[in-house]
Amino acid sequence: MKTIIAATFAAASLVAQAHAADAPLIEKGKAAFTYHCAACHGTQVVSGNQHLPGTEALTVKYEGKEPGALEERTDLSPELVKSFVRNGVSVMPFFRKTMVTDAELDAIAAYLSRNYRPASNDSK
Amino acid sequence: MLPPGVSSNDFALALAAFKEAVGEDQVYTSDEDVALYQDAYDVLWGLPGQRHVSAAVAPATVEQVQKVVVAANRHRIPIYPVSTGMDLGYGGSAGNLSGSVVLDLKRMNKVIEVDDQRHFAIVEPGVSYFDLYRYIQDRGLKVFIDCPDPGWGSPVGNSLDHGVGYTWYSYRDHFNSHCGMEVVLPNGELIRTGMGALPGAKTWAEYRYGVGPWVDGLFAQSNFGVVTKMGFHLFPQPEAYRSGTVFVPKRLDLIPLVQQVNYLEHSGIISQPEYGSPLRALVDEPAVKAMLKKPGGPSDAQLDELASQHRLSSWSCTLQFFGSLETTQANWNYCQERLKAAMPTATFEDGVTHRFPLGADEKAKVPHKPSLGIPNLEAFRGRSPRNPRPTEGHVWFAPVIPKTGEAVMEAQRAFGEAVRGMGALDLPTFFGRGGNAYSPFDAPATWMFRAFVFLSGWAASRSDPQQNKKVYEIVTKLIQVAADHGWGEYRTPPAFQDAVVKAYSFNNHSLLRFQQKLKDAADPNGIISSGRYGLWPRHMREVDGIWPANRPST
Numbered sequence: 004m005k006t007i008i009a010a011t012f013a014a015a016s017l018v019a020q021a022h023a024a025d026a027p028l029i030e031k032g033k034a035a036f037t038y039h040c041a042a043c044h045g046t047q048v049v050s051g052n053q054h055l056p057g058t059e060a061l062t063v064k065y066e067g068k069e070p071g072a073l074e075e076r077t078d079l080s081p082e083l084v085k086s087f088v089r090n091g092v093s094v095m096p097f098f099r100k101t102m103v104t105d106a107e108l109d110a111i112a113a114y115l116s117r118n119y120r121p122a123s124n125d126s127k
Numbered sequence: 128m129l130p131p132g133v134s135s136n137d138f139a140l141a142l143a144a145f146k147e148a149v150g151e152d153q154v155y156t157s158d159e160d161v162a163l164y165q166d167a168y169d170v171l172w173g174l175p176g177q178r179h180v181s182a183a184v185a186p187a188t189v190e191q192v193q194k195v196v197v198a199a200n201r202h203r204i205p206i207y208p209v210s211t212g213m214d215l216g217y218g219g220s221a222g223n224l225s226g227s228v229v230l231d232l233k234r235m236n237k238v239i240e241v242d243d244q245r246h247f248a249i250v251e252p253g254v255s256y257f258d259l260y261r262y263i264q265d266r267g268l269k270v271f272i273d274c275p276d277p278g279w280g281s282p283v284g285n286s287l288d289h290g291v292g293y294t295w296y297s298y299r300d301h302f303n304s305h306c307g308m309e310v311v312l313p314n315g316e317l318i319r320t321g322m323g324a325l326p327g328a329k330t331w332a333e334y335r336y337g338v339g340p341w342v343d344g345l346f347a348q349s350n351f352g353v354v355t356k357m358g359f360h361l362f363p364q365p366e367a368y369r370s371g372t373v374f375v376p377k378r379l380d381l382i383p384l385v386q387q388v389n390y391l392e393h394s395g396i397i398s399q400p401e402y403g404s405p406l407r408a409l410v411d412e413p414a415v416k417a418m419l420k421k422p423g424g425p426s427d428a429q430l431d432e433l434a435s436q437h438r439l440s441s442w443s444c445t446l447q448f449f450g451s452l453e454t455t456q457a458n459w460n461y462c463q464e465r466l467k468a469a470m471p472t473a474t475f476e477d478g479v480t481h482r483f484p485l486g487a488d489e490k491a492k493v494p495h496k497p498s499l500g501i502p503n504l505e506a507f508r509g510r511s512p513r514n515p516r517p518t519e520g521h522v523w524f525a526p527v528i529p530k531t532g533e534a535v536m537e538a539q540r541a542f543g544e545a546v547r548g549m550g551a552l553d554l555p556t557f558f559g560r561g562g563n564a565y566s567p568f569d570a571p572a573t574w575m576f577r578a579f580v581f582l583s584g585w586a587a588s589r590s591d592p593q594q595n596k597k598v599y600e601i602v603t604k605l606i607q608v609a610a611d612h613g614w615g616e617y618r619t620p621p622a623f624q625d626a627v628v629k630a631y632s633f634n635n636h637s638l639l640r641f642q643q644k645l646k647d648a649a650d651p652n653g654i655i656s657s658g659r660y661g662l663w664p665r666h667m668r669e670v671d672g673i674w675p676a677n678r679p680s681t
Contacts, residue, residue: 042257042278042279042503042504043504043507043509053491053492053505054505055505056504056505056507056508056509056511057509059509059510059511060509060510060511060517061510063510063511063512063515064510089159089163091167091589093509093510093517093519094507094508094509094517094518094519094520095509096167096168096213096215096219096520097162097163097165097167098163099163099164099183099212099220099231099233100155100160100163101185101212101231101233101234101253102211102212102213102233
């Protein structure tokens, strides 16, 4: 039991260290996400008529099994995020490198995967 | 892939010159990078005629654009300029001619100036509506922008494609609200139009004509140069907004309703009117569906009976007002009096009011944000309870029809019959199934000040070429139906540009032939945007002196 607890704390500590090291990139990613992605994939406001097509689509698709807002997901790997941006999906088009640069995409991927738990399913 | 008619040696020399002009990292040639320039909403995706790109080059300055254009001319490379390249549904970032090099202006993203005392802006092509809005909001400037539904487009690119918006009439027509351009000509020379031709001009974005022939129109929906700056008139931020809706009970009431609303709009009393039919809510009911599928469709009397049964009005029109709270109320009162006098059975409902500036919470509650100049992406229809099978894109069919109730009903009949005749009832469209397209409940779009656009949006797919083929056939048919009725499209994706231009054939295409003469003089090598809106370079006019051979739509 002690071994399991120690291992859990060690893993949590490693994740925390990795996040601390990535903090500036994650911060950049948050800004880039807000600029490029939030108009479709933002967090739904509580009231009003705001309609965020990406968030709404994912909410309907996952029927409550995963959050509709990408920022709340824990199953998005950096690679998966990059793949959707460069390949598009459904009505979402793919984005050129002059629209979302590779550096911005690295940051967005870091931001959206900051809580990534590899055991989760890799699906959008 | 190579540009058509260009040797691999010449292409390599051109790419080297492009790299020298903009830097190695801004010339995109790998398959992976070039694929991102495809039109994600290409209706010919997976079919012969799908448009491909050979490379892309992304300058950041006017001087770099000039160097690229000169190099393209030297090596006879077809180039296709795009601003933000997000004109999805009307072509995206891929040119008419497969193998063109995309001249991607997204990195030219400076807001040069916004003046909220004289009410204008000057921007570069890579500035999006979101960018311009943020610039204005961040500085607390007292001006509105007028934006189309998707905010990721460019004021420059959208206006050059004759795009439209939703606020006051003189701002909704985006090309009409522009004032002054800077353009790199096909030989690399730089010009400024209007007052901009005067060195040190103080009114470039305020008085559009300067002196002499006004040439700005040559650079819209065309291929005479690369626009690198544009001025736009801006709407001074009003004190208040108000809306109110008029309802009329009978189907034929649409005729006097449009007459009356035309008067109010053309007199400057209302902003954009928004027509609708409350009966549209019934469109998926089995009995109504059966009625709509019947050859000839329902009669006016049957539709009136339907409205009566459901206690619904046949038509509505929401009137919008800008001004102070007091003047907008006075104008709404006046509209009700005038409409009631002309149509005694009309009823009225107060809408919403806003005072500007809006707070973040209030903005979020606005149901259609572009009506208040707030850019967003809410028009995109992904998966939702109302739309369980989302499309992968769409192409627009956008015929211009007269601003009368009679024309609306004639267009409903003509296009509806064509859609039914083509077996398109179950095809996906932007507004639902094909059976709903041009139903008797469809209302026209009112972006234009003096005409209606009777829009439909048909699915484009990156995974179903057979569906694309069907959609291509339907839109081609609708273009013909429109032409037979004296209606033409105001804007169309590249897949249909030849077919649309072909319909504008007065006096054996004399307008197009005149444009060809200008094109040949300005761009003798035909390097810029080959084939845009039917204007092909001289060496490609193989059929009737106008069209290339083997084009899908000619």
